[in-house]
Amino acid sequence: MSRLLRNAVVLLVLMTVITGIIYPLAVTGLAQAMFPSQANGSLIVNDGKPVGSTLIGQSFTDPKYFWGRPSATTPQPNNGTSSTPSNQGPTNPALTDAVKQRIDALHAADPGNTAPVPVDLVTASGSGLDPEISPAAAAYQVPRVAKVRGLSETQVQAMVTMATTGRQFGMLGEPRVNVLKLNMALDGH
Structure with a gap:
């Protein structure tokens, strides 16, 4: 049970970092580099x-x-x-x-x-x-x-x-x- 809980927490942290930090920064960076006017409104x-x-x-x-x-x-x-x-x-x-x-x-x-x-x-x-x-x-x-x-x-x-x-x-x-x-x-x- 503790192994399952540990795996769930690790996966939660990993997915939070990927989808909540890395992906938004990558998309924002690409948008600013490729389409700066549109990315800024x-x-x-x-x-x-x-x-x-x-x-x-x-x-x-x-x-x-x-x-x-x-x-x-x-x-x-x-x-x-x-x-x-x-x-x-x-x-x-x-x-x-x-x-x-x-x-x-x-x-x-x-x-x-x-x-x-x-x-x-x-x-x-x-x-x-x-x-x-x-x-x-x-x-x-x-x-x-x-x-x-x-x-x-x-x-x-x-x-x-x-x-x-x-x-x-x-x-x-x-x-x-x-x-x-x-x-x-x-x-x-």
Whole structure:
């Protein structure tokens, strides 16, 4: 019995050292060596200060900025420590009410815009943290942003086009626009 107990304790200590110390250090070291930007949060730096991440959305409500997808995280929007979907299905009245409120907010910010509202401007992503919108969602907002900033729609659309990332490897995913990078480009204009 004592031999079994000793073997169990030795195995526990050995596996704790391997899986709790050696493996995490090796993976962290490899990540830092091979992908330093991604391993450190894919931060976006402006004037030497981190202003956000390419992986986590930010809430923009000022009409002069492009707005991203709604966030489903709590207790505050785009909370990176609380990645979670809303778990509201299409027949849930709470989702219907939330979408209606979001559509009303978009119409209030740009009353003259009669185009259909793209779905990604009124529904949260699965993680609740999506930093990107579709080119259609960006195009929907071009008239509002151009008007508030005193720019032509052509100028703003050109910035959207420059900020649009295509499919990964030419075939995976959909074209997308990182909202923070686009808004930073607008501020730099």
